[in-house]
Amino acid sequence: MALKNKDPAMPLTPSRDVFITCAVTGAGDTTGRSDKVPVTPRQIADACLEANAEGAAVVHIHVRDPQTGKAARHPDLYAEVVEYIRESGQDMVLNLTAGMGGDLTLGSPDSPLPPAEKGTDMVGAEERLEHVAKLLPEICTLDCGTMNFGEGDYIMVNTPSMLLAMARGMQALGIRPEIEAFDTGHILLARWLQSQGVLDDPIMIQLCMGIPWGAPDDLTTFMAMRQAVPADWTVSAFSIGRNQLPYVGLAVAGGCHVRVGLEDNIWLGKGQLATNGDLVAQARKTIEGTGARLLSPAEVREKLKLQKRWA
Template identity: 30%
Template sequence: MNTTGRKVIISCAVTGATHVPSMSEYLPLTPSDIRTQAIEAAEAGAAIIHLHARDPQDGRPTPSPEIFRQFVPEIAEATDAVINITTGGSTRMTLAERLAYPLLAQPEMCSLNMGSMNFSIHPVAAKIQSWRYGWEKDYVEGMEDMIFRNTFKDIKHIMLELGGKGTRFEFECYDLGHLYNLAHFVDEGLVKPPFFIQSVFGILGGMGADPENMTVMRSTADRLFGRDNYHFSVLGAGRHQMSLVTMSAIMGGNVRVGLEDSVYIAKGVKAESNAQQVRKIRRILEELSFEIATPDEVRAMLGLKGRHEVTP
């Protein structure tokens, strides 16, 4: 997109399905915690709020529509942020489970992983001395032998089912080939610009957090789609979060932060909330003379259907 006078989109991924409770006491687990942290992040400047659900009893990821309903409508009522619901869920969920709530809610946005992949944080298990809940250790160690599945047929199904209801996508690209997968679906006529491309760096199984990889992703997206047809955004996992998303803004892109992506605010210091990360990146961006996009500006930039078209 033309960068003249542009504004930067801040997305916030509030809890995710990868980090486990033992990794941070600040990770929101209950509907109340997720709701509170999401609202605070929106108030801090996040225009897009990306949401997963967790079982309030032990914090494990869940696709349950009943649990989603305990916080999503209240977030929508309390903020004007764009609500972005995961279709990725976790590696333990079936496609039907992952789509259970999105198909009911028909949100303005959903995340969409652009391919099957090894996706793991299993080396983290060796660093955790005490586990808060019994399910966590097997969950983290088990990632070594798990594949996140999103076949071409799965992706097509999601595009048809949700795209047919006016939902647009955060295309999560963990590798260069994922851009080519998106280009395939563009050629098939299943998605149309403007595309919101979330490049993911630093996840084991995907691209490493090397700045050079960002340049390759950006130039490849330019070649495949044309810069005027997409918005580039970056997610940096773990310790790479702030440096990589800042680089994204400098390269004409957008940023994503949140406890789904990193449980830290600085080296060795845990973030106490999602809003703390949003405030930090907003301060960095504003000190670099970038303006922050509002939710309604994001709706216009991404061609979203608007809040009035979303099922309560």
């Protein structure tokens, strides 16, 4: 089946109303490189509050083992973070990752099977959504494809059947998926999911640039990714590392919303470690410097037709 944009030749125009997503901690091995990366549920919640106070309407949340700082996915850890945020009274849109549980680390190149126990965490669609079903955030992520991720023998695994099952689960819960596209084929897979009736309008997608071995973050590749997205989808974009902050302006110029945060970059400038609040504040300056306006959490909910489940 051919999947085409409704109007692939439509010119892109800069964004005039922009929301910021702050990805506050992620699952990567960053805690050893910066003491500003939040680890405990309280620290992660406080990072969300800080980012929100600086202008982030949406907070994207992973959790970590409080003892080791390593990536985790236990529902009780998510529950602690969400409880702290909701008790604070600050208004923000909650976006919980659903990417954990698709981790496959093969054995050595000479003996790839069986998979290595360390680094492998493969569970079913229902278990990957367990914390989402329990806490009912407005948004959760859907990593729309399988890819090599970094070095070694690790593979991020998201098969079409797994994505179809997870998208159906999110749809049944009334939660908006944020599609994470790390390469051009992931956009095609997302459009296939739309054709299966499991993605409700308005569809939102995050263009994740510069992650090895996905789409590089050069301008040509970004524009190819951007033009591949259907015209009526809501698009956000970011790059990792040193190009995170320059990508704020590029995203706005390309008609996108913006993501920053310590999941993707730990530096504010050369030799200067950032906090999540620092990165959001800098992004806000760039966005407002273009003449664009920041959207509030309430405006994001209206734009994306989100269901807020808490006062």
